[in-house]
Amino acid sequence: MTKVEVSVIINRPAVEVFGFISNFENNPRWQSGVQEATITSEGPFGVGTTYTQVAKFLGQRIETDFEVIEYEPDRKVKARSTSGSFPIQFMRMVEPIEAGTKVSAVIEGEAGGFFKLAEPILSRMTRRQIEADYANLRDLLEAED
Numbered sequence: 001m002t003k004v005e006v007s008v009i010i011n012r013p014a015v016e017v018f019g020f021i022s023n024f025e026n027n028p029r030w031q032s033g034v035q036e037a038t039i040t041s042e043g044p045f046g047v048g049t050t051y052t053q054v055a056k057f058l059g060q061r062i063e064t065d066f067e068v069i070e071y072e073p074d075r076k077v078k079a080r081s082t083s084g085s086f087p088i089q090f091m092r093m094v095e096p097i098e099a100g101t102k103v104s105a106v107i108e109g110e111a112g113g114f115f116k117l118a119e120p121i122l123s124r125m126t127r128r129q130i131e132a133d134y135a136n137l138r139d140l141l142e143a144e145d
Contacts, residue, residue, distance in 0.1 A: 004107045004127045008134045011100040012141050015074050018094045020141060021103065022077045024051045024066070030137040032129060033057055046071045050082070062086070086110065105134065 010017050020026055022045070027037040033055045041050040049068040054061065064084030070091070071077050080089035088109040095102045107130060 002109050002126055004130050005105070006107075006130055006134050007102055007104040008138045009097070009099050009102055010138045010141050012144075014094045014096040014101040017101045017103060017141060018074045018077075021092050021094070021137070022071075024053070024079075027053060030140050031055075031133045032136070040065070064088070103134065103137070105130070 024037045025039060027034045035054045035056060037051055037053040039045075039049065039051045041048065043049075045068075047068055047070065049071075050065060052063060052065050054063050056062070062084060064086070065082045066079045067082050068077060068079045069089075074094070076091065076093045078089065078091040081087055086109050088107065090105060090107040093104045095104070107126075109126070
């Protein structure tokens with residue numbers, strides 16, 4: 001089991017930051033390797049909302065379905081995979097602070113099959129990539145007017 005916790009300060013209002021990170025269709029804009037993300041459920045966003053994400057990892061195309069399992073408007077969203085070769089769940093939270101918004105995330109995943117053997121290496125690679133993704137998120141949102 002790999003667990004990565006990361007946080008970043010973004011000089012934007014919390015409601016705006018949360019609106020962006022809770023719209024999973026924005027994932028390809030700031031997460032490397034994510035090629036597409038599409039909401040697959042109808043109705044208002046909240047617990048039970050589903051989406052499909054296509055990513056490329058180590059040269060492999062990985063399609064994963066996700067479901068929102070916790071949701072606090074303008075504060076926190078948590079989702080878990082419901083398909084795919086890597087069981088994963090993540091939580092994204094925002095907190096207004098004097099300098100803008102603190103974004104925190106906790107990502108937990110379980111490597112399977114061949115990848116299980118390489119889990120220590122994959123864990124380090126994943127941590128570095130997630131940290132880079134959240135730095136990219138900061139840069140993207142701070143560049144928008």
